[in-house]
Amino acid sequence: MLIDSHCHLEDWVKTDQIEKILAEAYGQDVHKFVAVGTQLEDWKIYASLASRHKCIRFCVGLHPLNIKDDFEVQLEQLPAFLSNAVAIGEIGLDFHQLPSGKSEQVAYTKQQIVVFEKQLRLAQKYNMPVVIHCRDAFEVVCEVLKYARFDFHSVLFHCFTGTAQEAEYLLAAGAFLSYAGVVTFKNAQAIQRTILATPLDRILVETDCPYLAPVPYRGKTNTPALLPYTARHIAALKQIDFQTFCEATTQNTQIFFRTRW
Ligand SMILES: [Zn+2]
Secondary structure (H helix, E strand, O other): EEEEEEEHHHHHOOOOOHHHHHHHHHHHOOOEEEEOOHHHHHHHHHHHHHHHHOEEEEEEEOHHOOOOOOOHHHHHHHHHOOOOOOEEEEEEEEEOOOOOOHHHHHHHHHHHHHHHHHHHHHHHHHEEEEEEEOOOOOHHHHHHHHHHHHHHHEEEEEEOOOOHHHHHHHHHHHEEEEOHHHHOOOOHHHHHHHHHHOOOOHEHHHHHOOOOOOOOOOOOOHHHHHHHHHHHHHHHOOOOOOHHHHHHHHHHHHHOOOOOO
């Protein structure tokens, strides 16, 4: 049995296909799901979805690329979802595409840092783990976490694609790392070294669907049913029996999110 530790299901809820998508996942032995809401509209969808489906837990957070003018209004609503959510996330920093002007860049990155830090404070206040989105911003993300004195044992870097050195730094601090379909891509040698540096008791697996479908479905719409391709790939790379790997990642997911389901 596998748990998809990070998936975005809202499109299938909106188009009434969620039952079909979940059934396809069960057919591939993926039985549990952590759905990740990246803005207020999705937090509502997941709170309702999880109340109807025991197999689904959910996270709520304001994604750095979803910060709009109303971000304060959205953040004010966040605590209302926390009693049923398993984590705050995904939150963090995305500096992949910065605006061109220097002052626009400063304002853009500053706003992301403010929203990130506010959500870390909420996580501390409500004693919840956080799921981190980090793109081209590793050092700043770590600095904000350290500045907030956030406990790294309650930090999960999702869709981790950092170097082995970055992984070792996070692991030594106590963090968990989650790997997505990217690890199956042909040009993924660096990330494969990172996986080898990640011990079995800190690995989670995810689809991050509908994005990042693993090989042999690269470029297509990803779904939770494709998770075994990523899991098998990592197990083979680490020369671990697939069943043992599934049990370990299931246990890690339940430990990190502090819930059994
Ligand atoms: Zn995501």
